[in-house]
Amino acid sequence: MRKIMYLEFERCIGCRSCQAACRECGGHEAKERNYVEYVDFMESRQTYPMLCMQCKDPACARVCPANAIQITEEGVVLSAMEEKCIGCRNCTFGCPFGIPKFDFEANKMYKCDMCYDRSKYDIAPMCASVCPSDAIRFIDFDEMQALRRRRAQMNLVEGKKPQEGNKWEYVPEFFGVYTD
Amino acid sequence: MQRLEKSFYSKTSMYAFFVTLVLFFTVWIGTGKFQHIDMALLGYLLSSFIFAIGLTVRMCSWLLRPATYQVVKRSLKNLKDKKRVKRNIISILKTAFENIFLQKFIFKRGIYRGVQHFLIAWGCIGSFAITFGLTFGWMRFDLVDSDTYQIVVMDLPTITMKAHGIFAEMIYNGLNITAVMVLVGVCMALARRIVDKDVKVTQRFEFDLFPLYLLLAVTVSGLLLTVSYTFLDGWMHHYITLIHQITVVVMLVYFPFGKLFHLPIRPLATAVPMNYQEEWKVDTRPCKKCGATYSSDEQIEDVKGILQAQNFDLQLADGSFLADYCPACRRRMRVMKQLNMEAPKGNPYGPIQTLNGIQISGFGKKRSDEFYNIPKEEEKVH
Incomplete structure (x- = not known):
C-alpha cells in the first residue's frame, strides 16, 4: 500500500456522506466506523471527519487483554478479532484518539480498517471516494508532502524563516482552507 | 519456592513440568497403576501430553502480556474481596451461562453463525471430554457379568448399566453424536466462508480455514471408523484408524497455537461484569x-x-x-x-492570534509594532 489518507478538517462541510459510504463497505455490517462531529458547536458550525490513525504501535492493541487487535502487513490496524474479543472496551478507553466503537449486542469492538478490501489494492476507502469537499483524500505520499509544504509556505508570507530550533512551529495552524 | 523456580529454565517450563506430572499421576491412578492402560490409545495419550504442555506455554505467554496480567490481577483481587462476593458469583454464573454455555452474543451476530458456532463448540468440548477421559484412563468400562457394563471413573466403580440399554448406547455413541454436531457446524462454517464475501476481507488461510479443514478431517475420519465397523465389516478399518490418529495428533498439537486457542481464554470475559461494568450498558x-x-x-x-x-x-x-x-x-x-x-478566545475583531505569531496577510492587517522590529519614533529623536 503506497497511498496514504490525508484529512483536512477545515474542508469538512458536515454532509456525512463519508459515514453513509462507510456503512456500505463490505464487512462493516451497515454500521459506520468513522465520525463527523462539531468542533465547537457554540462557536461555529465547523465539523470534522475523524478516522483511525492506524498507529504503528497502537495503544488499543496494547491494552487489549485478549490480544484481539491485529495489524496487517500493510500496517492497517484491524477491528478486534471476533473470536478473541471478550468485550471489555479497554481499547475504546486506551485509544488516545477515541476511535474504537463497541457493539454491546454482538459483544465486539469495531473500528475503521481503511476499507481493507479496497485499500489493500490501493483503491480509495469508501469515505475518501465519496467526500465531496476533499476533506478526506487517499493520495500518494509525494502528493501529501507537496500539500504539506504548500500549507507551510502559506505561513511564511511575512518573511519569517524556520530555524533548526523552531521549525515545528511552522506547521499550519490556521482556521481556513489552504489548498487549491 | 524461589529455589524451586531457579532450578528450572523458566517459570513456564516449571508449570509445564508440573502439569505433565499431575496428568501422569492421574493416568497412574485412573488406570490402576497402568494395569488397564489402553495401548491402542498410546498415540493419542502422547499427543495429549504435548497438547497440555503447549496449552501451558501459550497460557503463560498470554498472561505475560501487560494488559492480560493487569486484568487477571484485578480479577483475582476482586475474587478475594469479601464485600464483592455477591457481584462475583452473579458475574461468574451469568458469564458461564449466557456467554459460554448459550453463546448468546454469537446468536446476536446472526442465527446462522450462532447455530454453527454452538454445534462446533459443544461438539468439540463434548468430544474432548470423552476422548481425554478415555486416553488419560480417567474413565473406562468394565464387564461385570455377561449382560452388565460398569463405568469406572478414576479407578472407582460407579454406575452399572445394561450392555444394550438405551443409556449404554447413548454413551457408546457419544463420540458419534458430538462428531456429527461438529461435522454439521464445520460444513456450515465452510459454506459461510465460501459464500460470504464480507468475511473474505480479513480471513487468512492458516488462521481461519485451516482449523476448519482440520476439524473436518478429524470428524470425517472418525465417523468413517463407525461406518467401517458397523456397515462394512471393518473394511479398511486399520488404515482409517491410522489416518484418524494422524489428524487428531495434528489437531492436538495445533490447538494451542491457532484459532482454537480462543476457547481457553474465553473465561476472561467474566472480568467484564466482575471488574468493569456491573450492570450491562451502564x-x-x-x-x-x-x-x-x-x-x-x-x-x-x-x-x-x-x-x-x-x-x-x-x-x-x-x-x-x-x-x-x-x-x-x-x-x-x-x-x-x-x-x-x-x-483562550481573544478579541474577535483584532488580528488573529496564532501560536507562532505568524499570520497570513489579509486575515487581520493590524499588528503590534514589535512584530516588525521597527525602532519607535521617540527613540530615533533621542
Whole structure:
C-alpha cells in the first residue's frame, strides 16, 4: 500500500456522506466506523471527519487483554478479532484518539480498517471516494508532502524563516482552507 | 519456592513440568497403576501430553502480556474481596451461562453463525471430554457379568448399566453424536466462508480455514471408523484408524497455537461484569470535560496502568490523562489542538492570534509594532 489518507478538517462541510459510504463497505455490517462531529458547536458550525490513525504501535492493541487487535502487513490496524474479543472496551478507553466503537449486542469492538478490501489494492476507502469537499483524500505520499509544504509556505508570507530550533512551529495552524 | 523456580529454565517450563506430572499421576491412578492402560490409545495419550504442555506455554505467554496480567490481577483481587462476593458469583454464573454455555452474543451476530458456532463448540468440548477421559484412563468400562457394563471413573466403580440399554448406547455413541454436531457446524462454517464475501476481507488461510479443514478431517475420519465397523465389516478399518490418529495428533498439537486457542481464554470475559461494568450498558465514571459517563473508575485505572507499563505517555500538560476524557472529548481535543482553537478566545475583531505569531496577510492587517522590529519614533529623536 503506497497511498496514504490525508484529512483536512477545515474542508469538512458536515454532509456525512463519508459515514453513509462507510456503512456500505463490505464487512462493516451497515454500521459506520468513522465520525463527523462539531468542533465547537457554540462557536461555529465547523465539523470534522475523524478516522483511525492506524498507529504503528497502537495503544488499543496494547491494552487489549485478549490480544484481539491485529495489524496487517500493510500496517492497517484491524477491528478486534471476533473470536478473541471478550468485550471489555479497554481499547475504546486506551485509544488516545477515541476511535474504537463497541457493539454491546454482538459483544465486539469495531473500528475503521481503511476499507481493507479496497485499500489493500490501493483503491480509495469508501469515505475518501465519496467526500465531496476533499476533506478526506487517499493520495500518494509525494502528493501529501507537496500539500504539506504548500500549507507551510502559506505561513511564511511575512518573511519569517524556520530555524533548526523552531521549525515545528511552522506547521499550519490556521482556521481556513489552504489548498487549491 | 524461589529455589524451586531457579532450578528450572523458566517459570513456564516449571508449570509445564508440573502439569505433565499431575496428568501422569492421574493416568497412574485412573488406570490402576497402568494395569488397564489402553495401548491402542498410546498415540493419542502422547499427543495429549504435548497438547497440555503447549496449552501451558501459550497460557503463560498470554498472561505475560501487560494488559492480560493487569486484568487477571484485578480479577483475582476482586475474587478475594469479601464485600464483592455477591457481584462475583452473579458475574461468574451469568458469564458461564449466557456467554459460554448459550453463546448468546454469537446468536446476536446472526442465527446462522450462532447455530454453527454452538454445534462446533459443544461438539468439540463434548468430544474432548470423552476422548481425554478415555486416553488419560480417567474413565473406562468394565464387564461385570455377561449382560452388565460398569463405568469406572478414576479407578472407582460407579454406575452399572445394561450392555444394550438405551443409556449404554447413548454413551457408546457419544463420540458419534458430538462428531456429527461438529461435522454439521464445520460444513456450515465452510459454506459461510465460501459464500460470504464480507468475511473474505480479513480471513487468512492458516488462521481461519485451516482449523476448519482440520476439524473436518478429524470428524470425517472418525465417523468413517463407525461406518467401517458397523456397515462394512471393518473394511479398511486399520488404515482409517491410522489416518484418524494422524489428524487428531495434528489437531492436538495445533490447538494451542491457532484459532482454537480462543476457547481457553474465553473465561476472561467474566472480568467484564466482575471488574468493569456491573450492570450491562451502564457506565459510572463521568468525563473530566463534558461530564458524560463513559466507563468505570476501575477500568480507567487499569487502562492507565497498562499504558504506563508499556511506556505510553498520554499525560496532558495539566496532569490529567487522555483516558480521563470520554472518547468524544478526546476526538474534539485533538482536532481543536490541530486547528489551534484550544487557546483562550481573544478579541474577535483584532488580528488573529496564532501560536507562532505568524499570520497570513489579509486575515487581520493590524499588528503590534514589535512584530516588525521597527525602532519607535521617540527613540530615533533621542
